[in-house]
Amino acid sequence: MIVSAGVCAAVLLGFAGARWLSGRLGHPPWASPVLMTALAAAAVLAAANVPLVQFDAATRPLRWLLGPAVVALALVIEGNRQLLRRRGAAILLAVTGGAAVGFGSAVGMARLLGLDSVLAQALSTKTVTAPFVVAIMTATGGPIGLAAALSVLTGVIGALLVPWLFDRLRIGDESARALGLGVSSHIVGTEWLTRRNPRAGGLAALAFVLTGLLAALVVPLIWGSVG
Amino acid sequence: MRALIEIAPGVLLCCCLAVAGDAVAAWAGLPVPGAALGLLAYLGWLLSGRGIGWSRRGAALLLRWIGALIVPALVGLQAFAGVLGGAVPAVVAVLVTTTLVTALATALIYRFVGGGR
Incomplete structure (x- = not known):
C-alpha cells in the first residue's frame, strides 16, 4: 500500500518534471513528456532490477484513474459545441472517414507486410489516442503496452510530418488541416497545433476525442467478430 | 482544503461514471470499454445544461494529468x-x-x- 503510493507519486512527479523539461526545450514533438517519463521509469526498473509485474501492481491506482480521465474527455467535445452545431455533419464525416482510413490502412499494410497478428492488432488502434487505446485493449484483452506505445509514437511522427505534408500539397484551409492533424496524430499533434493556433487546436482536440470515442465503440466489435 | 472541495466532486463524478459504464458494458455483454459509455453519459449531462458546472474543475484536473496515467501502460511495452x-x-x-x-x-x-x- 505504502509502496504503491510511493511509486504512483514518483510517476506523477516524473511526469511533472518531464513536462517542465519539454517546456524548457520549446515543446518539440519528439520530447513527449509521456515518452520521457516511460523511458525514465523503464530505466529505473532495469537499474534496480524490479520485475515489470511489481511495477504493474504498484501503479494499479494510476491505471484505474485512466477510466475516469477518459470520461472527463467529454469536456473537450462540449467545449466545441458551437462548432459542432454549425459544421457538425462535415466534421463527423471527415473524422469517421479519416478514422476508417487510419484503421483500414494500418491493418491492411500489416497484413501486406506479413506482420504478426498481435502487431496487427496493436497497429489497428494507432490512429487512436493512448487513453482510449488502453481502454480498448483492456476491454478486449489486446496488447496494451505495445498498442499504447505505437499510438504515442504515431502522434510524434504525425506532429513532425503532417504539417510538412499539408504545406507540400498546398492544403491551406485551417479547419481541414486541424482535423487531419487531430485524427492522424491525436494528442501530440494537437498540443503542437494548440501552441501555434489555439482555435485550430480546439478543433484538432475535438477530432481526436471523437476518433477515440468512435474507435472505442466500434473496434472491439470488429476484433470480437474476427477473433 | 478549499481547492480539494472544488476538485473532489468532479473527480468523484467521473469515477462513478467510469464504474457505471463498466457495469453497463458487463451487464449488456458488450466488449466496449465502460469509460467510453461513461463519457457519453457525461457529455449528455453537460449538453443538457442542467447545472453540472460543479464538476468542471475536477474533470479538468483529470485531463491535465491524463498523460501521467498512460505511463504505466507504456512501460509495459517491455513485455x-x-x-x-x-x-x-x-x-x-x-x-x-x-x-x-x-x-x-x-x-x-x-x-x-x-x-x-
Missing part, C-alpha cells in the same frame, strides 16, 4: 520486445505511411463535403 523483434523497420514504415494517408484523407473528405466553406 513485447519479442513480438517486435526484427519487425521494427516494417512497423515504422506502417506508422509513417498510414499517418500521412490518414491525415490527408481526413482533410480531403472535410473539403469534399464542403466543410471548408
Whole structure:
C-alpha cells in the first residue's frame, strides 16, 4: 500500500518534471513528456532490477484513474459545441472517414507486410489516442503496452510530418488541416497545433476525442467478430 | 482544503461514471470499454445544461494529468520486445505511411463535403 503510493507519486512527479523539461526545450514533438517519463521509469526498473509485474501492481491506482480521465474527455467535445452545431455533419464525416482510413490502412499494410497478428492488432488502434487505446485493449484483452506505445509514437511522427505534408500539397484551409492533424496524430499533434493556433487546436482536440470515442465503440466489435 | 472541495466532486463524478459504464458494458455483454459509455453519459449531462458546472474543475484536473496515467501502460511495452523483434523497420514504415494517408484523407473528405466553406 505504502509502496504503491510511493511509486504512483514518483510517476506523477516524473511526469511533472518531464513536462517542465519539454517546456524548457520549446515543446518539440519528439520530447513527449509521456515518452520521457516511460523511458525514465523503464530505466529505473532495469537499474534496480524490479520485475515489470511489481511495477504493474504498484501503479494499479494510476491505471484505474485512466477510466475516469477518459470520461472527463467529454469536456473537450462540449467545449466545441458551437462548432459542432454549425459544421457538425462535415466534421463527423471527415473524422469517421479519416478514422476508417487510419484503421483500414494500418491493418491492411500489416497484413501486406506479413506482420504478426498481435502487431496487427496493436497497429489497428494507432490512429487512436493512448487513453482510449488502453481502454480498448483492456476491454478486449489486446496488447496494451505495445498498442499504447505505437499510438504515442504515431502522434510524434504525425506532429513532425503532417504539417510538412499539408504545406507540400498546398492544403491551406485551417479547419481541414486541424482535423487531419487531430485524427492522424491525436494528442501530440494537437498540443503542437494548440501552441501555434489555439482555435485550430480546439478543433484538432475535438477530432481526436471523437476518433477515440468512435474507435472505442466500434473496434472491439470488429476484433470480437474476427477473433 | 478549499481547492480539494472544488476538485473532489468532479473527480468523484467521473469515477462513478467510469464504474457505471463498466457495469453497463458487463451487464449488456458488450466488449466496449465502460469509460467510453461513461463519457457519453457525461457529455449528455453537460449538453443538457442542467447545472453540472460543479464538476468542471475536477474533470479538468483529470485531463491535465491524463498523460501521467498512460505511463504505466507504456512501460509495459517491455513485455513485447519479442513480438517486435526484427519487425521494427516494417512497423515504422506502417506508422509513417498510414499517418500521412490518414491525415490527408481526413482533410480531403472535410473539403469534399464542403466543410471548408
